[in-house]
Amino acid sequence: MKKKLALVLMLTALSVFLAGCSEFQEPIYESSEGFWNKFVVWPLVSLITTFKDILGTYGYGIVAVTIIIRLVLLPLMIKQTQSSKRMQEIQPELKALKEKYKSKDAVTQQKYREEMQKIMSERKINPAAGCLPVLIQMPILFGFYHAISRMNVTYDIGDFLWFELAAPSITLAVLAGAMQFIVLRTGPAMDNPQMKIMMYIMPFMIMIFGSFLPAALSLYWVIGNIISIIQNIFIYKPFKKKEVELVKVGGKRK
Numbered sequence: 001m002k003k004k005l006a007l008v009l010m011l012t013a014l015s016v017f018l019a020g021c022s023e024f025q026e027p028i029y030e031s032s033e034g035f036w037n038k039f040v041v042w043p044l045v046s047l048i049t050t051f052k053d054i055l056g057t058y059g060y061g062i063v064a065v066t067i068i069i070r071l072v073l074l075p076l077m078i079k080q081t082q083s084s085k086r087m088q089e090i091q092p093e094l095k096a097l098k099e100k101y102k103s104k105d106a107v108t109q110q111k112y113r114e115e116m117q118k119i120m121s122e123r124k125i126n127p128a129a130g131c132l133p134v135l136i137q138m139p140i141l142f143g144f145y146h147a148i149s150r151m152n153v154t155y156d157i158g159d160f161l162w163f164e165l166a167a168p169s170i171t172l173a174v175l176a177g178a179m180q181f182i183v184l185r186t187g188p189a190m191d192n193p194q195m196k197i198m199m200y201i202m203p204f205m206i207m208i209f210g211s212f213l214p215a216a217l218s219l220y221w222v223i224g225n226i227i228s229i230i231q232n233i234f235i236y237k238p239f240k241k242k243e244v245e246l247v248k249v250g251g252k253r254k
Contacts, residue, residue, distance in 0.1 A: 028150035040143040045151055058151070059160025062216050066223040069140060077231060084187070085235065086125050093119055141220070148216040157216070165216040172218035173210025177203035179225035186232040 028037065028045050044065065052061035070077075094116060101112035151157050152166035163169045181203040210218040 026150060027154040028147070029154070036143075036146075040139060041146045041150065044140075044143050044147040045154075048147065048151070049155075057160065058155075058157040059163075059165060059216075059219070062148075062160070062165070062219055063223055066220050067227070070224050070227045074227075074231070077228070078235065082235065083125055086123050090119055090123055090125070141217075144220050145213065145217055148214045152214070160215075160219060163215045163219070165219070166214050168210070168212050169215035169218060170211050172215050172222065173207050176210050176218045176221035176225065177207035179222055179229070180206050183225050183228045183232065186229055 028041055030042060030046070032038070032042060047065050047068075048058060048061040050061070051064040052058045055061060055064060097112060097115050097119070101108050101115070103109075148157070148166065157165045159165060163172055184202065206218075206221060210221065
């Protein structure tokens with residue numbers, strides 16, 4: 001868990017470094033130089049502009065591109081959530097294994113790691129699977145930030161509904177944070193004590209960042225979280241689980 005958190009923090013720091021380029025307030029064109037511009041920012045700008053020409057506004061263009069990105073990432077996200085679900089299912093076995101090999105000497109701990117790896121291999125669980133979507137999404141997220149910032153210098157990206165896309169929107173930021181809470185509430189965090197902390201930290205982080213970043217980025221979070229909620233409902237069936245728990249409680253009362 002600590003190694004995974006360290007990897008996520010490292011990836012976040014790398015993404016922030018990439019996103020911290022001094023060009024984010026400069027216009028963006030197809031001829032713009034640099035790897036980040038050519039392969040991340042301009043493709044996003046070009047795709048958003050293409051859908052803007054089709055759908056009529058940059059807001060709808062951002063929504064369309066967000067849906068496309070999330071659909072492309074969907075197989076990875078499904079694999080991640082399935083891996084998290086299987087990981088949660090084997091927690092009793094892992095707890096018993098930890099109790100069996102509770103001695104801290106090197107030989108015992110090596111046996112513990114071997115047995116744990118054996119269980120994970122049999123269940124086809126890859127602990128690193130949860131990091132891959134983060135690895136891919138971070139550059140996209142900060143690429144979106146660059147794209148929106150530089151599009152606003154190059155063009156007038158206008159509004160979406162009553163939100164000015166280039167300016168921060170507290171309303172959209174709060175909505176994005178609330179949607180993130182629902183994502184976590186309907187996913188593996190609801191059964192994992194270690195992940196429950198995320199349910200309270202991540203939504204507030206999104207609200208804070210969204211309150212001073214362009215509203216277009218909050219819009220990206222909102223649309224992406226809607227897709228994640230739908231995904232969680234089909235994979236985790238959280239509402240069905242609650243019904244089963246209510247039946248069990250009722251049975252005990254009888």
